[in-house]
Amino acid sequence: MSILNVENVSHDFGGRTILENASFRLLNGEHIGLVGANGEGKSTFLNIITGKLAPDSGKIEWCKRITTGYLDQHTVLKPGQTIYEVLQDAFKYYYDLEQEMLSMYEQMADCDDKTMNKLMEEVGEIQEILDHGGFYTIDVKIKEVAGGLGLNDIGLDKPVDALSGGQRSKVLLTKLLLENPMILILDEPTAGLDPQGTSEMMSLFKKINDLGKTIILVTHDMNHVLQYCDEVVVMNHGRVEKHDSVTNIFKDSKYLNSLGIDLPIITDFILKLNNHGFNIDSSINNIDQLILAIGGEING
Ligand SMILES: Nc1ncnc2c1ncn2[C@@H]1O[C@H](COP(=O)(O)OP(=O)(O)O)[C@@H](O)[C@H]1O
Ligand SMILES: [Mg+2]
Numbered sequence: 001m002s003i004l005n006v007e008n009v010s011h012d013f014g015g016r017t018i019l020e021n022a023s024f025r026l027l028n029g030e031h032i033g034l035v036g037a038n039g040e041g042k043s044t045f046l047n048i049i050t051g052k053l054a055p056d057s058g059k060i061e062w063c064k065r066i067t068t069g070y071l072d073q074h075t076v077l078k079p080g081q082t083i084y085e086v087l088q089d090a091f092k093y094y095y096d097l098e099q100e101m102l103s104m105y106e107q108m109a110d111c112d113d114k115t116m117n118k119l120m121e122e123v124g125e126i127q128e129i130l131d132h133g134g135f136y137t138i139d140v141k142i143k144e145v146a147g148g149l150g151l152n153d154i155g156l157d158k159p160v161d162a163l164s165g166g167q168r169s170k171v172l173l174t175k176l177l178l179e180n181p182m183i184l185i186l187d188e189p190t191a192g193l194d195p196q197g198t199s200e201m202m203s204l205f206k207k208i209n210d211l212g213k214t215i216i217l218v219t220h221d222m223n224h225v226l227q228y229c230d231e232v233v234v235m236n237h238g239r240v241e242k243h244d245s246v247t248n249i250f251k252d253s254k255y256l257n258s259l260g261i262d263l264p265i266i267t268d269f270i271l272k273l274n275n276h277g278f279n280i281d282s283s284i285n286n287i288d289q290l291i292l293a294i295g296g297e298i299n300g
Contacts, residue, residue: 001028003066003183003214009048009058010238011041018044019055020238026183026216031209033225033246034218036235037260042218043072045235046187069181073191075172077160083171084156087142090178094135101126142178149174149204166197173201177208184208184215190224202228226250226264226285234259247283266290 004026011019018041026032036042047053049060050070062068077086088095104119104126111119134141146152149170154163160171169192176184186205190198206228209215216233219225225232225246232249234242236259242249250256250267257263263271270280270290280293 001063002026003028003063004049005059005061006049006240007059007061009045009055009060011044011048011053011055013044018238019048021058022235022238022240024049024233024240024243026214029209029212029214030231031206031215031229032217032231032233033229034216034233034235035220035222035225035261040235041238042235043187045240046070046185046216046218050185066183067181068183068185069176069179070185070187071172071176071189072187073169073189077163077168077171079159079161081160082157083146083151083154083160083163084142086160086171087146087156087175087178088138090142090175091135091138094130094133094138097126097129098135101130145177146174149177149200165192166194169193169197169201173204182214184213184217186215186217188218188220190219222250222256222262222264223266226267234261246285251282 002025004024006022006024008021008023009019010017010021022041022045024045034042034045044053048055050068051060101123104123108116108119130136143152143156146156151167151170151174154167160168163171169189173189184205190201193201202224205215205217209228209230217224217229229246232242232244232246233240234249242255250263253263253268253271262268264285266285266287267282270278270282270284273280273294274282278294278297280290280297284290284293
């Protein structure tokens with residue numbers, strides 16, 4: 001099912017065309033790697049589909065009631081807050097409702113019968129939303145998801161100001177996961193992380209995509225695209241120039257090189273082997289499979 005349709009979107013910055021008739025379709029459950037050279041308009045495109053920026057022309061149609069969550073390296077944490085408070089913000093909607101309910105209780109102390117009945121009814125409705133939405137188990141949920149990303153070890157009462165860049169990224173990602181939007185839009189989310197943090201985060205994205213979450217990920221690292229994504233969207237000269245499976249995209253190394261995009265190390269290695277008489281499946285995306293395939297060629 002298509003959940004986003006973008007048709008002929010164009011956008012200029014100061015008279016310079018950044019996007020020109022970009023069109024794109026997002027299907028439910030896809031894990032897209034959005035790639036392209038620096039300055040080709042990837043971030044601008046994401047800002048437009050998330051509504052942060054209005055296009056000069058074109059159409060963006062999201063399926064009804066879709067929720068999106070966005071993360072990039074510029075997302076900031078409010079200084080002074082603890083990790084726990086930042087994570088609680090993921091449930092702001094419910095905390096606001098609770099406040100509304102409490103102020104209704106205060107009004108009840110001094111009101112006429114008619115108002116009382118109306119307030120009782122509204123309080124009941126809010127109470128049901130809170131019960132249903134897991135409001136009273138927020139603490140458990142926060143600790144569970146935070147634990148999964150290693151934040152409990154840092155201590156949830158630690159002020160975010162004292163965190164390293166990698167730890168901040170984890171806090172922001174944890175908050176995003178707690179908000180549980182239907183679509184994750186990630187603009188170079190691992191920028192600034194060390195290799196271990198990066199691969200942990202990438203594996204997590206893959207895991208939640210496997211559970212059905214739709215993901216659009218901008219990355220410069222084609223090894224990540226090969227290992228974690230299903231589909232690739234290539235932006236070039238302000239257009240969505242290609243949208244194809246990872247396997248098909250990485251078959252065309254000449255095209256990618258012309259855009260300044262390197263092949264994933266594994267794919268590049270397979271090409272070289274095949275140029276030397278091997279006949280290895282170029283869609284292989286991990287070392288174990290590659291070793292097996294080489295073994296098969298050598299022995300067979
Ligand atoms: N707010 C802005 N004002 C003017 N130019 C901008 C603005 N944002 C981006 N640009 C320019 O638009 C082009 C595309 O930027 P961007 O979408 O960030 O590319 P990418 O994410 O692919 O690197 C770049 O040349 C950039 O300098
Ligand atoms: Mg960018």
